[in-house]
Amino acid sequence: MSETLGELQERRARGPRSMLMLFDLDDTLVHRRAVFSSWAEEFASQYPEQSGLAAWLTAEDQDGLRPREELWSRVKTRLSLDLPVERLVSDWQEVFVARYAVDPDTLDALRRARSQRWRLGVVTNGDAAVQAAKIAAAGLAPLVDGICISGAEGVAKPHREIFDLAALRCGADLVGGWMIGDSPLADIQGAHNAGLNSVWIADEGIAWPPEHRPPTRSAATVSAAVDLILSLPTQEPVRRS
Structure with missing residues (x-):
């Protein structure tokens, strides 16, 4: 406490x-920018048909200043994802935070x-x-x-x-x-x-x-x-x- x-x-x-x-x-x-860039490249590799996805994610992130729900709402729309935004944010945070060193x-x-x-x-x-x-x-x-x-x-x-x-x-x-x-x-x-x-x-x-x-x-x-x-x-x- x-x-x-x-x-x-x-x-x-x-x-x-x-x-x-x-x-x-x-x-x-x-170095959050480097952590995010590394994650974005790996995530984008799952969607090879989405040209420029990693760069788009980095721009949309706005150095972490864009609200997470807003960011993932945009990602959900672009990639036509089925999961709710709240679940996308939760899953991403778990993976992203683990990269911190x-x-x-x-x-x-x-x-x-x-x-x-x-x-x-x-x-x-x-x-x-x-x-x-x-x-x-x-x-x-x-x-x-x-x-x-x-x-x-x-x-x-x-x-x-x-x-x-x-x-x-x-x-x-x-x-x-x-x-x-x-x-x-x-x-x-x-x-x-x-x-x-x-x-x-x-x-x-x-x-x-x-x-x-x-x-x-x-x-x-x-x-x-x-x-x-x-x-x-x-x-x-x-x-x-």
Whole structure:
């Protein structure tokens, strides 16, 4: 059973405070786009008469932002499937989530941070059961001190409250802490809202969207982001520009 906010605050007050790193899940700790692309190619191979099906699925998925029922309603129509949408979604989620894995470089980075006494947490938006299953499949739970899933907590990134809860659950302070993620709004603006430093994870050649406040730093991978933070002689203040 999850601790109440009051219990978390009391536990933190009793112990020493530690430095905090928070991580997004999808397309940060785990490469969701690659997982979906791999699944789409395999699924499309079952329908060789459907030219371009894998690319169509990837576009329709909208990086996971399209509601699952809406996505599978479209798939059902295109492929003339007999099963109800609810069953299609359920069957897909079971197969898809099982593909989640953390690459070795990211695992090593998490271990390096923990060896230097950083507290680590996962903060992710999404359905509670689905995101928890992803975390379990990826084997992340033993490597972090706290997990916050918006669907379970009733609050989502970029709202400050979910970061407050994550810090309490990890037994650390937000002050001087870091948020590492790929979303300019949910992760980086969320970090600003919570008073955290931030590292934006972005593929090479991707420009920062000018309508959003910039991150403290940027990096191509979680491993690079962790090493950057660990290399700093002192904790940088949050950029206010």
